Amino acid sequence: MIAPETIALVRERTDILAVVQEAVPSLKRRGRSFVGLCPFHKEKTPSFHVNPDRGFFHCFGCKEAGSAIDFLIKHEGYTFREAVRALAERAGIEVIETRQDAAFTESDRQKKAREDLYAVNALAATFFEDQLRRHEHRGYALEELAKRGLEVGVDPKIDEVLQAFRIGYAPPGWDGLASFLRQQGVSPAAAETVGLLVPRSSGSGFYDRFRHRLMFAVMDPQGRVVAFSGRALRDLPEGQAVSKNDSASGPPPKYINSPESPVYTKGQMLFGIHQARHEIRQAEVAVLVEGNFDVVSLHARGVANVVAPLGTAFTGEQAKLLKRFAPTVVFLFDGDAAGKKAVRLSRDAIRAAGMNARVATLPDGVDPDELSRTKGPAAISDLVAGARGMPEALVEMELDGTFVQADVFERVERVERIRKVISDEDDPIVRMELFAWADQAVSARLDLHGMRVGRDDVHQSGPFAALQKSLRKDEEAARARGEVPRTAVTPKEARIAAKPPGSAERREIVGCLIEWPSLLEDPEVAEELSLLDGPVVMAIASLRRAWKPHEKRLDVDAFLEEIPPAVRMLANRHLANPQQESEANAKGYLLDNANKLKRLLLSQEAAQINRETYRAQGDWDAERELAREQSDRLRAKHGLKS
Ligand SMILES: [Zn+2]
Incomplete structure (x- = not known):
């Protein structure tokens, strides 16, 4: 814990204007406060105010507000602790911890150790970047970049993005990085801890984990390099093998990621979060794509609110990280089985984090990067704007063209999954809406394909009658427990x-x-x-x-x-x-x-009369208005059209 006195001192001594000005250079004095273009939402006329006397900011447009600490948390993605530390450093304040001495020393030691690891990663990133500029085999990496429309030295915008992502090249030799780090005085043990070096199985010494690969630096929201992701490249000429025993191991894996370390936990980081964070905040939506390359190339084409999950299914931790910047995530995944599975697996994470999720489906066999290259960035924005709510998309997935080809067991399983998608929704009204929608979709399909559901059955009760029954039961049970629909507006609230x-x-x-x-x-x-x-x-x-x-x-x-x-x-x-x-x-x-x-x-x-009249009017209008607003919000949240 940081001592309350330290926090108070930080609040007192921090010049909020200087902190905010770095992100909002347009700030101009107006009266006792300063006004500029809001960094949290897109606007043309300034409505973002900073009052240095009170150490407070507020946007009249999007209503973001708070202290300098809040600003760093909301704008830079810092945790409270990180924000206090950063501001303390700025103001030359010594940070006092309230922990017991032993615990404090231990946490201090760990912090120092982590800082060393960040430094090793930063050095390695510099090394890889440098190799992309000068190594004799850099052409292989440049070729891979060019394949994705990311030619180096042609378009300044592309160069800028490649630099922002710290794209590099890991050379094929076994000790390129190892000897560079040695020259820099880095202990091999530290480099081993972050997974850059691997101890030799015979004899002593270390070798490079990443060899002859295109390197993506993985950064945390603050821009510290926490890991790497290396993509395989076209084979080098004979005699320059990069795998340990080529004949036995087959082709190298397409991607190798850093193992976990004290600064990197799998499933907690998102590729591109540092570079995308401001755009995500402004757009109020994050786009999740499958691959690192998709992220970089979409950024290069001006679609910059994009991140990728680094080879894992989207986790609850990742959802929480994204939620710090935007309430909504749009999945832009391949329409193939793997893409669908990834979306399905992410649902619990999304729900646990309380995020809104929508799903945009790419045309078959086209990746986002290819789409933006051939059809322009607007094609991506259109897809994102047209994304469906997650439950709807999940139901659609189960009922796609492969449904009729599936055997009876699989169909049963799919229908069960649909039932689960719907019954997992917390809100009984949304459940009913989804049910009606799914019922319609199912009956249309079953009718269309002459499935083994009798026409009469369909028309009398619908193919999902059983499902409907169970939903009604769920709802009754909830009411019996005293739960009420969230949309209900009590007269008191309206008043x-x-x-x-x-x-x-x-x-x-x-x-x-x-x-x-x-x-x-x-x-x-x-x-x-x-x-x-x-x-x-x-x-x-x-x-x-x-x-x-x-x-x-x-x-x-x-x-x-x-x-x-x-x-x-x-x-x-x-x-x-x-x-x-x-x-x-x-x-x-x-x-x-x-x-x-x-x-x-x-x-x-x-x-008195006035008040009563006003109240009477107000009640009625406000009640109706509130109810409508709430139902619109709910619909929007679940991607249902009104
Ligand atoms: Zn704003």
Whole structure:
């Protein structure tokens, strides 16, 4: 654990403007805050505000908000710990750990050891890049790149992407990297730990794991090289074998990946996450492709929100990693059996991470990279935009053209899988929707192919009658347990959405106080605060607790932690983009609003009628609107068309 004092010091000493400016160079001063183009969503007019006085940012477009620590977490994909450490380093603050001495020393030692491993990987990446520039056999690697439309030295955009991905060449000799690392003073043991070197089985010494391969550096979100992925290349001329015993082992595997190490765990990293992270955030969707090459070549063609799972089925850890950047992932996999299986296997991971998943199917035998090359990047965006919800896609997969050719056992199995896909959905309404859709799809197909389902059966009850029955049973059981559909909007929730009269004035008053908390100590202001009610009162109470009068400082985090959700957005806005230039202005404006509010309340009767009318209207409209919105969201989430 990092000591709370360290965290507090980091918050106090960090210049949020300097941190954000590196990512948002367009920031310009406007009033007390700075405004620029939001790095979290695509926009043409700036709505991203940073207030250095409060150490706070807020986007009026996409509503992202927070401190400098939050910025690093959201924008750079750091963990909280990493963000605090990075900012501490920047501000020259020593990081104090609260752990026991022994545990601390141990964790410190491990951290140091990990840093050494990152350094070894970084050196190796540099070596491979250099070999791609000068080695006599580099032509083999360049040829493989060219096959994917990635010619070196032709298009600056392509060169730039190859550099960003640190593409390199591992030479065929047995000790190219080994001797380079030796010259650099790297211990072979460290290089062995990250899997770059392998100890010789006879005698002493080490040899290179990756030989005569095109090298892809695998980076974590922060851009540290954690592993490598090496692709086999066309054979070298006779006598320059790269495998250990060529005759026995057959052709070398197409890809070799680094083994696991203290800095790399299989199934936790995604190829391209560092290079794709900003685009993924802006697009609010990540595209998952099967191969490293697909990632690099799509980036080169301007489709940059793309990552690949590094040779594993998509795991829950990978889903969690992606979710840090976007709520939705679109699978862009081959339509072949392997591609389908990979999508099917990923479902639990997706569900566990609470991600939205959609599936885009490529035309038979075409990979994404080929499609973007022949039809342009728009062909990829079209596919992604037209992707279906995962359950729908999974049902389709089971019912594709091979269904009629399958024997009865397999058909039974497939229908069972469909049933499972649907019954796994948590929401009973979505289950019903999916059922109706699957029922229709199935009956159309069975009808069409004259399967052994009697026409009468189909028309009377549908081929999925049994399925429907079991679903109804599931739903009844859920209701019996007291569960209610998530779409239900209770009248109480709807009422909150309707704004009672005077709420604008109340919010302006709270806004002034958030901008100038010192006004809390002003007796004239204090008297007016008795006019307030509702969530704003709680906001003011939190403000009072977070205001440090002696230091004239607001503890922004403590304040935000406590306030009710209903006023959080209001608080974000005023923290990031204050409107009142001075305390005196703020006081004047606050008192004006208090007067307006008083007049409103004085005409009690009118106000009462007003409020009731408004509420009555608001209730009904808000209720309907909320219900519709919620159902749209739900449909969108599951890829159902309305
Ligand atoms: Zn934004």
